[in-house]
Amino acid sequence: xxxxxxxxxxxxxxxxxxxxxxxxxxxxxxxxxxxxxxxxxxxxxxxxxxxxxxxxxxxxxxxxxxxxxxxxxxxxxxxxxxxxxxxxxxxxxxxxxxxxxxxxxxxxxxxxxxxxxxxxxxxxxxxxxxxxxxxxxxxxxxxx
Amino acid sequence: xxxxxxxxxxxxxxxxxxxxxxxxxxxxxxxxxxxxxxxxxxxxxxxxxxxxxxxxxxxxxxxxxxxxxxxxxxxxxxxxxxxxxxxxxxxxxxxxxxxxxxxxxxxxxxxxxxxxxxxxxxxxxxxxxxxxxxxxxxxxxxxxxxxxxxxxxxxxxxxxxxxxxxxxxxxxxxxxxxxxxxxxxxxxxxxxxxxxxxxxxxxxxxxxxxxxxxxxxxxxxxxxxxxxxxxxxxxxxxxxxxxxxxxxxxxxxxxxxxxxxxxxxxxxxxxxxxxxxxxxxxxxxxxxxxxxxxxxxxxxxxxxxxxxxxxxxxxxxxxx
Amino acid sequence: xxxxxxxxxxxxxxxxxxxxxxxxxxxxxxxxxxxxxxxxxxxxxxxxxxxxxxxxxxxxxxxxxxxxxxxxxxxxxxxxxxxxxxxxxxxxxxxxxxxxxxxxxxxxxxxxxxxxxxxxxxxxxxxxxxxxxxxxxxxxxxxxxxxxxxxxxxxxxxxxxxxxxxxxxxxxxxxxxxxxxxxxxxxxxxxxxxxxxxxxxxxxxxxxxxxxxxxxxxxxxxxxxxxxxxxxxxxxxxxxxxxxxxxxxxxxxxxxxxxxxxxxxxxxxxxxxxxxxxxxxxxxxxxxxxxxxxxxxxxxxxxxxxxxxxxxxxxxxxxxxxxxxxxxxxxxxxxxxxxxxxxxxxxxxxxxxxxxxxxxxxxxxxxxxxxxxxxxxxxxxxxxxxxxxxxxxx
Numbered sequence: 029x030x031x032x033x034x035x036x037x038x039x040x041x042x043x044x045x046x047x048x049x050x051x052x053x054x055x056x057x058x059x060x061x062x063x064x065x066x067x068x069x070x071x072x073x074x075x076x077x078x079x080x081x082x083x084x085x086x087x088x089x090x091x092x093x094x095x096x097x098x099x100x101x102x103x104x105x106x107x108x109x110x111x112x113x114x115x116x117x118x119x120x121x122x123x124x125x126x127x128x129x130x131x132x133x134x135x136x137x138x139x140x141x142x143x144x145x146x147x148x149x150x151x152x153x154x155x156x157x158x159x160x161x162x163x164x165x166x167x168x169x170x171x172x
Numbered sequence: 173x174x175x176x177x178x179x180x181x182x183x184x185x186x187x188x189x190x191x192x193x194x195x196x197x198x199x200x201x202x203x204x205x206x207x208x209x210x211x212x213x214x215x216x217x218x219x220x221x222x223x224x225x226x227x228x229x230x231x232x233x234x235x236x237x238x239x240x241x242x243x244x245x246x247x248x249x250x251x252x253x254x255x256x257x258x259x260x261x262x263x264x265x266x267x268x269x270x271x272x273x274x275x276x277x278x279x280x281x282x283x284x285x286x287x288x289x290x291x292x293x294x295x296x297x298x299x300x301x302x303x304x305x306x307x308x309x310x311x312x313x314x315x316x317x318x319x320x321x322x323x324x325x326x327x328x329x330x331x332x333x334x335x336x337x338x339x340x341x342x343x344x345x346x347x348x349x350x351x352x353x354x355x356x357x358x359x360x361x362x363x364x365x366x367x368x369x370x371x372x373x374x375x376x377x378x379x380x381x382x383x384x385x386x387x388x389x390x391x392x393x394x395x396x397x398x399x400x401x402x403x404x405x406x407x408x409x410x411x412x413x414x415x416x417x418x419x420x421x422x423x424x425x426x427x428x429x430x431x432x433x434x435x436x437x438x439x440x441x442x443x444x445x446x447x448x449x450x451x452x453x454x455x456x457x458x459x460x461x462x463x464x465x466x467x468x469x470x471x472x473x474x475x476x477x478x479x480x481x482x483x484x485x486x487x488x489x490x491x492x
Numbered sequence: 493x494x495x496x497x498x499x500x501x502x503x504x505x506x507x508x509x510x511x512x513x514x515x516x517x518x519x520x521x522x523x524x525x526x527x528x529x530x531x532x533x534x535x536x537x538x539x540x541x542x543x544x545x546x547x548x549x550x551x552x553x554x555x556x557x558x559x560x561x562x563x564x565x566x567x568x569x570x571x572x573x574x575x576x577x578x579x580x581x582x583x584x585x586x587x588x589x590x591x592x593x594x595x596x597x598x599x600x601x602x603x604x605x606x607x608x609x610x611x612x613x614x615x616x617x618x619x620x621x622x623x624x625x626x627x628x629x630x631x632x633x634x635x636x637x638x639x640x641x642x643x644x645x646x647x648x649x650x651x652x653x654x655x656x657x658x659x660x661x662x663x664x665x666x667x668x669x670x671x672x673x674x675x676x677x678x679x680x681x682x683x684x685x686x687x688x689x690x691x692x693x694x695x696x697x698x699x700x701x702x703x704x705x706x707x708x709x710x711x712x713x714x715x716x717x718x719x720x721x722x723x724x725x726x727x728x729x730x731x732x733x734x735x736x737x738x739x740x741x742x743x744x745x746x747x748x749x750x751x752x753x754x755x756x757x758x759x760x761x762x763x764x765x766x767x768x769x770x771x772x773x774x775x776x777x778x779x780x781x782x783x784x785x786x787x788x789x790x791x792x793x794x795x796x797x798x799x800x801x802x803x804x805x806x807x808x809x810x811x812x813x814x815x816x817x818x819x820x821x822x823x824x825x826x827x828x829x830x831x832x833x834x835x836x837x838x839x840x841x842x843x844x845x846x847x848x849x850x851x852x853x854x855x856x857x858x859x860x861x862x863x864x865x866x867x868x869x870x871x872x873x874x875x876x877x878x879x880x881x882x883x884x885x886x
Contacts, residue, residue, distance in 0.1 A: 076729070076848035076852075080846075120728055125852065378637055389867070459709050460713075
C-alpha cells in the first residue's frame, strides 16, 4: 500500500458526490494540508476555496481540478477558535481566498501572511457569520 | 534695416500661430471623427467651427490650482513655467521665416542657429520648475521628458542641420531653395523622415508621448496645471509644433515656393498645415512606445539614421 | 514565502506616506489607483519606484466589496437571479448562467430545461463574451495610447449589445436567464438580425489584426513583456484566456461542456504561444472570432420548442451543496450554493452562496510579477490580464 493511499485512509472521513456531480472528500483537519499537498503532487490545480459557517463548526472547501481527472472538492470541518494549516505554500493562489475566509469568518490559517482586512471597512467584523445581521444603513466611512 | 519693423514680428507670429492652432485643433477633431465614423463638433458655429473657441473660454474661467512646492520660492517658477514656455515658443515662431514673409521684412541672418538654441531651452524651464513639486506624476513626467529630449533633440538637430550643410548656409531662406532647386525631401528623403520623428518627439505627439502618457503618468509634467495656466501651456506646445512644422516645411519642402504663386507666406503656411495633417494621421493610428522602447529606438535607430543623413548631406556639400 | 512578501509594507495601507522624499535607496511611493486612468475599476497598486522600475507593489482593494454573498443569504433563488448578474457588469450572462446551473442542479431540474432554452442561453452567453472581449480591446488599446481603439471597439461592441438589447430588453444587466429556461424567446426577425450583425462583425475583425497585432509599436509594448509561465498560472489557479495564452488548452466549453449546444457545435480552443501580453490580446481576438462562429452555428441549429421548463417561480431549495463552473470571459465563474432545505421563509433562501472567479488570484499574481517591471510595461501587463475587480471583490 502506497504512502498516499495510507494517508488518504487515515484522513478521509467520507466520500460523496455533490449535486453538481463533483466528487467530495471530507478529511480530518489535521490531515487537510497533507491531502492538499498530495493532490498538488498529482498535478491538480487550485481553483477556489470557500468557507461555510455551520452552527458551531466551520467548513472549509477547496476546489481542485486536474486536466485528466476533472474536479474534486476537499472539505474539512473545524471548530470555532480552532486553527487550520494554510495551503499557500502548496498553492499560492489560495492567499487571498484564505485571507477572505479570515476576514469574513475569522478562521485563522496558520502560515498565511496576509490575514488582514482586504475587502471590508475596519468597523465590520466577520460579516459572513450567521450571527452577523444585515444592516440597513451603511457602516462608517472610509479611512484610507 | 529698420529696427522698428522687427517689433511687429512677435505680433504677427502670435496671430499666425493662433490661427494655425485653431485650424489644427478643429481639423484634428473633425479628422478623428471622420476616421472613427463619427461627426465631430457640430453645434457651435458653422460645422462646429467655434467649438474650440468655446473650449478656450471654458478654460479661461476655470479655477486656478497649484500644488505645494517646497521651498516656497520655487512655486513662483513652477507657476510661471507655462508663461515662460509660451514666451519661448513665441521666440521660436519668430525665428522661423513665416512672420518675415508675411510682414515683408528681411529675415534674420543665420536664424537656424537661433532656432536650435531656443529649441533646447524649454527642457531647462521644465526641469527647473518641476523638480521641487510634491506631485509625483509631475516629477516622473518631467524626468521622462528629459530622457526623451536627450535622445531626440540630437535626431532633430541633425536632421535640421543636414540641409543647411548641403546648401552651406544657416539661412533658412537659402536652404529652402533646395539643392540646386531640388527640394530636400527628394534629395535627402531620410532627413525628412528623421526630422518628422524628431518633431514628433519634440512636441510629444502620440508614438512619442511618453512624458505625458495619460494612462501611465496621468498627463505627466503638465498634470497639475489648470485653467489659464493649462491654456497657456496648451498654446505654448502647439506654437512650438507650429514652428517646427514651418521649419520642416521650409527646410525640406521648398519653403514658400509653390505653383500657382500665392501671397507671400501662404504656401509655407499650407505646407506646414499639410505636415500637421500628416502628424494627425500618425497620432490617430499608432499606440505609444514604452519609455525603454522610445529611448532604445532613439539611440539605436533614429540617431544613426539621422547621422547617415548628415553624412549624405556632407557628401552633397563636398560634391556640389 | 517570497511570493507573498508584498505584505511587508502593509502597515502603510491606512496611512500612506505623505511626504515626498526621493533618494536612491527608498525610492518613491506612487499610488496607481484607485483613481488612475489606466486602472479599470476602483482598485490599483501602491508601488515603490526606483527611477522608472517598480521594486515593490501592494494591491489596493476594498473599494467595491458589496457583500453579495451575504445578500444572497437573504434572497430566495428567484430574487438571487438579479443579484447573480451583478457580480460583474461586463459578463452578466455567464455569471447568471453559473448561478442558474447551480440552482437547477440543487433542485434537480437540470433535465427539465428545454433544448431551445439551452441554445438561447448559449447564444446569449457567447454574445456577452464577444461584448466583454471588445470592452477589453477598447480599454487595452486606450491604455497603450491607441486613440482609435476605444471608438472602433465600442462600435463593434454595440452591434452585439444591440442584439442583446433586442433579445432581452436591456443593454447592460440583461436578466435573461430563468431557473428552468430563459425569459424571452427569440423571434425569427431577431435571428435574421443576429445573423446579419454577426456577419458584419466577422468582416470587421480584420481591422483588429491590423490595428493591434501587426503594428510594430504594439509589438514593442507587448511582445515578450509580462510573460506568465503555464506552471506559474496553474500553481495560482488562474483560468480563462490568460491561461490559454500560456498554451494550456483548458476551455470548459470544449473539455467538459456544461451546456448541450457547446457539445453540438464543438469549440476550438484559442491558444497563445508564450503567454506574454501580445498572446493575451491575440487569444481574445481569436476567441471573439470563435464566439462569432459558435453563435452563428447555434443560430442555424436553434431547435423549436418551449423556452421555460418550469411553469412556476422557484421559491424553495432542496437540502445540499451545488457547485457549478462556467467558462466566462475571465476564466471560470463559480457558484457554490448550499441549502439546508425546507419551505419556511428561511429555508427558501440559500444557507450560503460562494462566488469565486480567477480574478481573485490574479490580484496578487500581478503584484508579484510587477516587481522589476518598468512603469509603462506595468500598465500594459496589468490590463492585459483583463481583471474585473467587481467580480473579484463581489
